[in-house]
Amino acid sequence: MADAPTDSGVSLSTFFDRYKLPSGVKGECDEFVKSRFPEESRPCPFQGYCSYTVCVGTGTVVQFRPFAHKLDLGVITTAREVFGTLAPETDYLGDLGQTGLHIYSMRRLPGVSLIDLRADNDRSALRAKLENVVRDFAQLQAIGWRHAKLNKDVTEKRTVGSSLKWRLELMVARLPRRFHNIVVSVLADLPDIERLPWAFSHGDLIPANIMVCPESGKILGLLDWAEAEYLPFGVGMYGLQELLGEDKDGRFVFYPEAKYFRELFWGELIAAIPELSRDTRRVATIKQAQILGILLWHGIAFDNGKLDRVVEEGKDDAEIERLDAFLLSPLGSSSRILGKSRMLLGSPFALVRKICVGNP
Template identity: 65%
Template sequence: MAAEPKDSGVSFAPFFDRCKLPASVKHDCDTFVMTRYSETARPAPFQGYCSYTVFVGEEIVVQFRPLAHKLDISITNTACKIFGPLAPETEFLGELGSTGLYVFSMRRIPGVSLADLRAETKTLQAKSRREQIVRDFAYLQATSWRNGINHSDVREKRMVGSSLRWRMELMTKNIPSRFRGIARSVLADLPEIEALPWTLSHGDFLPSNIMVCPESGKLLGLLDWAEAEYLPFGVGMYGLQELLGEDKDGHFVYYPEAKHLRNLFWAELLSKVPELSQNSKRVALIRKAQILGIFLWHGIAFDDGKLDRTVEEGKDDEEIERLDAFLLSRSGIRPLKLRHIHPIVDSPIAFIRDLLSGKACC
């Protein structure tokens, strides 16, 4: 889903202003932490859009969140059960007086954020680290597949899962016209996509939420599970695009080895889920579910969590640029040829064109 930029540095005012809270509430948050814990506490140097975060010692994180961005403990517990140490154990500590803020503690995940790692000037190991994170993303998806459940067994669909058709219908009408043909193609196959196993998707797979080992690039964990929910398998693969390139001077640019990284992901995934390698039709459907994920996360405007309108030219240009890059651009991808596609080696644009022309593998 399209999200506004994260707060940076040590500026805390924007979060409290967005929550319409006086500046004194920050003191109340800090006092709550100091009263509860004996270890040294300090505000996190980089604050998220949806919370005020405090580090306690070296192993504990305390977050204060408004109702709209409250963590669901049942979801965070499920994430820990499925993904182990990649998801932080989380405890609900209660409400902070009458402020409307909910307080959570969680295990601090080691490493550095992928955003911080990319900001480094050293590039000697950049390619190997990119390969490592892509392999680990494939492992993450394979793990979710092994823990998938039937569509009918999803007890409670959340904001996105309960409105897939409505959102895609909205985009076929209102999204910039160059994307509508692809949106209609996804909408036509939505019943089959929804019949795939439903798996827990993180929901906010951004470089600032991805913790990695700075030396190897190994995935160590994911922060901020507030938007996690069960969705058809493949939808969460929208996050792969964020690993194939990065923002340069305000524009998304694919890495020179983007095609190699994409192929590496599919090779790793199919090696970990061998039953998929024998079913090219299902792989094609999963890749279309990935396109659905790209639409859901970049075609719907965030609007402080409302998620009820499509992105618009001149208003949501950052997200529209990502749709151009992810759905229409050849950047970092080999030249296109309309042909019978192979599920591992072809680019998303070739796949999309074949879907629209009826030439996708079956």
């Protein structure tokens, strides 16, 4: 889905204005925190689109969310069962009177965001740390694989998983024409994609939600599991693209090392899931699932959580630009390149070499 914008701590009123909350509600939120927690508290430096978050001391955050974006604690429990301490412990504290806001306390994850890591390091120092981010991202996918379920065993599919075909059909009809062949190719492969194991997938893999060690770049945790759900393995790899570059002057720009980082990811993934090295067809389908993930996260507008509209040029240009970068640029992913992966032959070592060259 198209990423909702994030607000900096300088503009905290945006959340309250967006949800048409009375002017005194921020004060009520702050007073609630002070009444429940003796430690010093302050608004967190980065605020999400759908919540107001307060940092308490050094180990806790308190989050206020409107009913439309209330957390499903069952989802958080599953995240912790699958990913352990990479997902924060979360408790429900009740609601804030007549405001309609629901309140949660969470363990504050260690480290700094990937955004901060990029800002605080020059290019030479950053490369080695980004290598570790990419390696750990591959390991996250492998954890998801080991805890995956068969399609038939996912008894309660959520917003995205329950509507994959419908969303692709919307995009076939309404995305700009240059993406048409890619979407049609993924739609044709959807039955094979849905036969993959279904892995528990984070729903908002953006740099602000990836917490890393400032010294090494190793991933220490992931924030904001609100939109997580079981999806075909590979769909959650949409987030890899965000690790291969960053926004410069309003446009996404791949790092010079993007090809190397992509090769590193696929090599680490195959090493962590050895059975994939013997199943070239399944690898090809996983790569199509990754393309599906890119389409779902950048081809469908967020629209305050409605997730029912295809992005449009002139209205959602930031997301269109990401689709161009991720699917059509030489350093991005495309189903035309992926089509070649169906022809992979030879030993497991040949497979690793093949999937690491120019593929998603």
